[in-house]
Amino acid sequence: MSFDLGLWYSPRALGDDQADRVYQALAEGSEVPADAPIAPSPAVAAFLADLGARYPDLDTLADDEVDDSPWASGFESSDRHVLLNIRWHSSDEVLTAITELAAAHGLVLYDPQGETVHLPPALEPPPAPPPPPRKGWQFWRR
DSSP states (O other): OEEEEEEEEOSSOOOHHHHHHHHHHHHHTOOOOTTSOOOOOHHHHHHHHHHHHHSOOGGGSOGGGGGGOSBSSOOEEOSSEEEEEEETTOOHHHHHHHHHHHHHTTEEEEETTTTEEEOOGGGSOOOOOOOOOOOSOOTTOO
């Protein structure tokens, strides 16, 4: 058994539904919607290089190393996306590394099982400002 993750470069924030449409198109090998926020970026190749240095692509491993890999299949990638197929028995360390590398490289991370998108820090909305102080009578300030 395995689970999947999708990563890509996006010039703007997107919600769960839009991320799911992008992921489904990438996974099916069909055309990504024209209005989808996904673009080629050298950040994708840099992410793959860093990930592969920690956890080599299954397609690069010798036969006797395959069983120790966290991957259920080799990386599927282009200049704008990466699809990962991860074995269920993989440690949380692998997921933590993927999450950290995605954020460090400014990539969107999409979990199709949970249908949730994780935006890189640059695309996160700024925190809401604190509410203004209430005006009016304040009995403790006499």
